[in-house]
Amino acid sequence: MAGSLQQLTLRPLSQTVKHPLCVKHPPSVKYVRCFLSELIRKHEAVHMEPLDELYEALAEVLMAEEPTQCHRSYLLSCHFEKVRWMESHNVCPSEIGFLCAALTPSRPIQISSLSPGSRINSLPVSAQPSGDSVTLSESTAIVSHGTTGLVTWDAALYLAEWAIENPAAFAHRTVLELGSGAGLTGLAICKTCCPSTYVFSDCHSCVLEQLRGNILLNGLSLEPDTTDPERHPGHNAHDTESPRVTVAQLDWDVVTAPELAAFRPDVIIAADVLYCPETVMSLVRVLQRLSACLKDQQAPEAYIAFTVRSPETCWLFTNELGQTGIPWEAVPHHNQKLFPYEEHLDMAILKLIL
Numbered sequence: 001m002a003g004s005l006q007q008l009t010l011r012p013l014s015q016t017v018k019h020p021l022c023v024k025h026p027p028s029v030k031y032v033r034c035f036l037s038e039l040i041r042k043h044e045a046v047h048m049e050p051l052d053e054l055y056e057a058l059a060e061v062l063m064a065e066e067p068t069q070c071h072r073s074y075l076l077s078c079h080f081e082k083v084r085w086m087e088s089h090n091v092c093p094s095e096i097g098f099l100c101a102a103l104t105p106s107r108p109i110q111i112s113s114l115s116p117g118s119r120i121n122s123l124p125v126s127a128q129p130s131g132d133s134v135t136l137s138e139s140t141a142i143v144s145h146g147t148t149g150l151v152t153w154d155a156a157l158y159l160a161e162w163a164i165e166n167p168a169a170f171a172h173r174t175v176l177e178l179g180s181g182a183g184l185t186g187l188a189i190c191k192t193c194c195p196s197t198y199v200f201s202d203c204h205s206c207v208l209e210q211l212r213g214n215i216l217l218n219g220l221s222l223e224p225d226t227t228d229p230e231r232h233p234g235h236n237a238h239d240t241e242s243p244r245v246t247v248a249q250l251d252w253d254v255v256t257a258p259e260l261a262a263f264r265p266d267v268i269i270a271a272d273v274l275y276c277p278e279t280v281m282s283l284v285r286v287l288q289r290l291s292a293c294l295k296d297q298q299a300p301e302a303y304i305a306f307t308v309r310s311p312e313t314c315w316l317f318t319n320e321l322g323q324t325g326i327p328w329e330a331v332p333h334h335n336q337k338l339f340p341y342e343e344h345l346d347m348a349i350l351k352l353i354l
Contacts, residue, residue, distance in 0.1 A: 025071035159305035
């Protein structure tokens with residue numbers, strides 16, 4: 001029994017910071033250090049035998065310097081075979097309580113930022129990830145190179161959750177994402193929702209460079225960046241299972257109607273772009289331009305996800321939509337919380353018909 005318990009003690013290690021994805025694409029040194037310290041604290045709190053592997057893993061990162069870039073890896077599906085370990089092995093729950101807290105059976109999971117979850121009735125002894133994953137290279141600083149677009153924000157996770165639960169909104173359609181940032185939402189949609197074409201866009205050169213790298217890192221091929229309708233990836237039929245993917249430099253204040261029309265989107269999305277009045281006004285103008293230039297096709301849908309940081313900013317957005325004649329409705333909250341983000345945050349998705 002001691003051997004089995006010791007093996008289970010190491011499972012959180014092998015499924016988080018020592019998971020093959022995290023070994024290949026290391027997460028933040030600060031995160032690894034904090035996670036291992038917490039895991040050791042929980043281990044020591046139940047008076048179990050010391051495990052060299054835990055202390056060796058911590059020693060590896062104690063003196064390591066934090067780089068300017070780190071990785072975050074997400075499993076897009078994860079199957080857990082649960083067995084009633086405590087019943088079959090007659091082990092006191094207090095001895096393995098910290099294991100239950102270190103393993104979270106939700107799916108998908110963010111391996112490189114897995115946080116302690118609630119206790120569960122049956123220990124997931126055999127937790128074998130299946131399906132695809134998304135790995136992002138991100139800045140370790142919230143603001144870097146004069147932009148906040150080099151990290152993943154909570155509304156991007158929230159929109160990705162909704163998309164995974166509602167793949168029909170994107171299947172076999174051309175999707176234009178405004179303000180793609182690090183690329184989490186788009187990569188999740190490309191891997192789970194079967195769009196025919198996906199256009200990532202942003203305006204900052206450093207964001208675009210990191211975004212292209214993340215797309216290639218996740219095994220997708222990039223089409224040439226062009227707004228020529230005859231060469232645009234949405235113009236011709238696509239005969240492979242993977243979507244056509246392109247990255248466009250898109251400044252909302254200067255992009256022209258013909259450039260927007262060339263994308264020919266069926267669906268437009270954006271996440272966490274309502275952070276100040278100036279950005280709100282720019283977004284509304286580009287949405288209005290899209291609505292005007294796409295009159296000759298079926299009206300595209302737009303899904304705008306955001307964290308409610310300021311009620312005034314949200315009111316400004318909906319009021320400006322009304323002024324421009326763009327109808328909107330709130331999307332009901334989806335059923336499952338799949339990604340790790342602050343639960344107390346007030347997040348929403350608005351559906352617009354352009």
